[in-house]
Amino acid sequence: MTDTTVTGAAGVATRKSANADEAPVHAIVERRQSPLRAPLAFVFMGGALVATGYFQSPAVALTILNMSLVSAIMAMGLNLQWGYAGLFNAGVMAFTALGGVTAVLVAHPPVWEALQVGGRGLALSLLIVLAIVATIAFLVSATRGRTRSFLIFVTVIVGYALLRPVFGSAVGAIESVDPAATGFIGGFGLPITLSWIAAGFVAAAVAWIIGKVALGLRTDYLAIATLGIAEIVIAILKNEDWLARGVKNVTGLPRPVPYEIDLQQQAWFIELVERVYQNRLAGITDAAAREQALRQLVVDGSGYFVDIAYAGLFTVVLLVLLALCVRALNSPWGRMMRAIRDNEEAASAMGKNVTKRHLEVFILGSAMIGIAGAMMTTLDGQFTPGTYNPLRFTFLVWVMVIVGGSGNNLGAVLGGFLVWFCWVQAEPAGAWIIAQVTADMDPGTELYRHLQDIAAPFRLFVMGFVLLLFLRFAPRGILPEKVRHS
Amino acid sequence: MLPETTDILNALVLMSNFVFVPALAYGSQLALGALGVTLVFGILRFANFSHGDLMAMGTTIVILLTWVLQANGVSAGPLPTALIALVPAIVVTAIIAIGIDRSVFSFYRKRRVAPVVLVIASVGVMFMLSATVRVIMGTDNRSFTDGERFIIRAREFREMTGLDEGLAIQTTQALSLVVAIVTMIALFAFLRRSRTGKAMRAFSDNEDLALLSGINPDRVVLVTWILAAALATIAGALYGLDKSFKPFTYFQLLLPIFAAAIVGGIGQPIGAVVGGYIVAFSEVMMTYAYKRFIAYLVPEQWEPDGLVQLLGTDYKFAISFIILVVVLLIRPTGIFRGAVIK
Numbered sequence: 091m092t093d094t095t096v097t098g099a100a101g102v103a104t105r106k107s108a109n110a111d112e113a114p115v116h117a118i119v120e121r122r123q124s125p126l127r128a129p130l131a132f133v134f135m136g137g138a139l140v141a142t143g144y145f146q147s148p149a150v151a152l153t154i155l156n157m158s159l160v161s162a163i164m165a166m167g168l169n170l171q172w173g174y175a176g177l178f179n180a181g182v183m184a185f186t187a188l189g190g191v192t193a194v195l196v197a198h199p200p201v202w203e204a205l206q207v208g209g210r211g212l213a214l215s216l217l218i219v220l221a222i223v224a225t226i227a228f229l230v231s232a233t234r235g236r237t238r239s240f241l242i243f244v245t246v247i248v249g250y251a252l253l254r255p256v257f258g259s260a261v262g263a264i265e266s267v268d269p270a271a272t273g274f275i276g277g278f279g280l281p282i283t284l285s286w287i288a289a290g291f292v293a294a295a296v297a298w299i300i301g302k303v304a305l306g307l308r309t310d311y312l313a314i315a316t317l318g319i320a321e322i323v324i325a326i327l328k329n330e331d332w333l334a335r336g337v338k339n340v341t342g343l344p345r346p347v348p349y350e351i352d353l354q355q356q357a358w359f360i361e362l363v364e365r366v367y368q369n370r371l372a373g374i375t376d377a378a379a380r381e382q383a384l385r386q387l388v389v390d391g392s393g394y395f396v397d398i399a400y401a402g403l404f405t406v407v408l409l410v411l412l413a414l415c416v417r418a419l420n421s422p423w424g425r426m427m428r429a430i431r432d433n434e435e436a437a438s439a440m441g442k443n444v445t446k447r448h449l450e451v452f453i454l455g456s457a458m459i460g461i462a463g464a465m466m467t468t469l470d471g472q473f474t475p476g477t478y479n480p481l482r483f484t485f486l487v488w489v490m491v492i493v494g495g496s497g498n499n500l501g502a503v504l505g506g507f508l509v510w511f512c513w514v515q516a517e518p519a520g521a522w523i524i525a526q527v528t529a530d531m532d533p534g535t536e537l538y539r540h541l542q543d544i545a546a547p548f549r550l551f552v553m554g555f556v557l558l559l560f561l562r563f564a565p566r567g568i569l570p571e572k573v574r575h576s
Numbered sequence: 577m578l579p580e581t582t583d584i585l586n587a588l589v590l591m592s593n594f595v596f597v598p599a600l601a602y603g604s605q606l607a608l609g610a611l612g613v614t615l616v617f618g619i620l621r622f623a624n625f626s627h628g629d630l631m632a633m634g635t636t637i638v639i640l641l642t643w644v645l646q647a648n649g650v651s652a653g654p655l656p657t658a659l660i661a662l663v664p665a666i667v668v669t670a671i672i673a674i675g676i677d678r679s680v681f682s683f684y685r686k687r688r689v690a691p692v693v694l695v696i697a698s699v700g701v702m703f704m705l706s707a708t709v710r711v712i713m714g715t716d717n718r719s720f721t722d723g724e725r726f727i728i729r730a731r732e733f734r735e736m737t738g739l740d741e742g743l744a745i746q747t748t749q750a751l752s753l754v755v756a757i758v759t760m761i762a763l764f765a766f767l768r769r770s771r772t773g774k775a776m777r778a779f780s781d782n783e784d785l786a787l788l789s790g791i792n793p794d795r796v797v798l799v800t801w802i803l804a805a806a807l808a809t810i811a812g813a814l815y816g817l818d819k820s821f822k823p824f825t826y827f828q829l830l831l832p833i834f835a836a837a838i839v840g841g842i843g844q845p846i847g848a849v850v851g852g853y854i855v856a857f858s859e860v861m862m863t864y865a866y867k868r869f870i871a872y873l874v875p876e877q878w879e880p881d882g883l884v885q886l887l888g889t890d891y892k893f894a895i896s897f898i899i900l901v902v903v904l905l906i907r908p909t910g911i912f913r914g915a916v917i918k
Binding site: 176178180250254258303304307308309310311313314315317318319321322325326328329479480481485488492540543544546547548549550551553554555557558561562565 | 622623625680683690691692693695696697699700701702703704705706707708710711714715824827828830831834835838882886888890891893894896897900901904905908
């Protein structure tokens, strides 16, 4: 195969066009990139974070850093699907939320009272559901045609009629257990870091179901199916209060890192703060003032310490996943994925099972997004189904992948950092612009009040604009995929 | 033990009031939205994710013009003023849609990139349109209907017929149906009879053949966007009149609209219409609580205790999705053998 048809990121592959004026030569032939490009980009990103810490506050910078790490993992998961395989997943939000609810179910202590009143009903409901699924599976394999459709229909109706009362009473009982504080089944009370792994499996299972239905059809159909599943998952999490309290939110999830208030009591931590700030403290001569300053530093320091501990944990996860992704991309499997992406028919003719490979990569990518979702809920310490919205949790991740460079893992990581940074900073920037515009205005007018509200949509606009700019002028992103020719 | 005639009539009126009339109005709105999606899909061959926000944009312009008209004392009598604002709003929305096509989509079309790149571009457009709408309108609910609210009020209906159940038909509901039917007739007449319409259908069937026959692709694309913008504005305005305007709901309409287009057979205008009503009726019927309906028809001792609701109203999106999945599994081309699978 010559390299004339090889192009960069998935869909950007220009179909060889008939008219000669299209597809200029320089767009096809791989331009050599400077090997310093990636390190420079990351240094720049680090510089931006340091500048934030310096000019705004270290706490803001650390918050951005932590969420950037999570975003980077989401972007890597999506990059697996889009960058490696050209699959359009418009349901990133669903997997993020599934990860979040897994965190609750794994880490929250069980609510024994609720389990006592409703546990049996729930278990019975689960049995009925399994029985329905098993019956349908049996019918699919054992019968054909009209009979099959009819029998499946009957099974669903009968099963639903059986399920509804059992499930309804169980849910009613559970939700009436101290609704202000609990009213849900709780979880297993295991360490929350375990939920990160569990979240991967939960997301993978859901991805398997969606993939089975929608893969093998047009790419647009996967997009629409995943868009739908995302809405449904969020609707379920918002409304099924027995599972994770719905819009009442689950707060106070256990943490994998120490609490600030505990840290502030620890002798070793106070010593550590003293050592770090010894220059500043040495400047204060008055003992009482010194004590006062130290206390303030310990309070601030405990916050930073917690954030840094999170950042450390997340970095470990990110590096492990990154290493796995890079290995996967360079393996024969990765080569096969790219071959399928660049020319499905040719790959299929070579005997590659396109649908099966797509299913694999879809599951893997979704699992990664699920892990990131659990990490995000861990970081927040709470699960809030009401805050998931597709622009923020699905399409923003898309911007990350496109801007960073689809098909390149480091690109996805960079995109996660950069886009999240811009997303956070766009709001104050928008507010600042509005403040400049409205500086001379009368605060009493309707227009003034209206203008104060538009800072938030401003960043949506910026993100859309950035996405379109990159898609058009740098479709391969900041760190383009490296195409090797042998 | 058969129920009495009045009971049957009461049950029927109840169903009409809570299922038939709302579903008909909602179905008309969905059908118009799905028509826009399916036209863009048929001609430009990509799933336009920004269609929901194009609807929101069109509605925004309708609302702004309605305010201007209202401020100048113009009104459409018993009908909502928005109806007058619709025509200029379509023109403005069409200009916006063409502007978007010129600045975003045409670039990729000329390069013949894979359709999925166009889908991503439409996501970018979606972001920007959505932001613009929120900047103009804010994020709150806005009601912009005026004129006579009801054609028939529930109380009047009860007095008129002597039944226990009332039937209320809102002006906006009737308007949705009438405007939708008029629009559809006009659209189908255009596609069937006019030269441009025929060119569009030819282009949709076989692009290369159409180009060879000397059909001007730029003109076809231009007309497609004008039609898509018109349909989006009408659908959005009717939905907004019926429910009330909130920017985010238009994004959520995307799923039922796509479902409608795919159920009917994507790229097939008639399929979009049928699909729109199928989705709307399934949604309303599945989320309606049948308790009172059954109570009229069965002897007293059989009356159900629960609401007899198949699904909570919060899960109405699930219904579009289930329809979508069933169609994809059983008949991926949709009812009317839509274009292009793979």
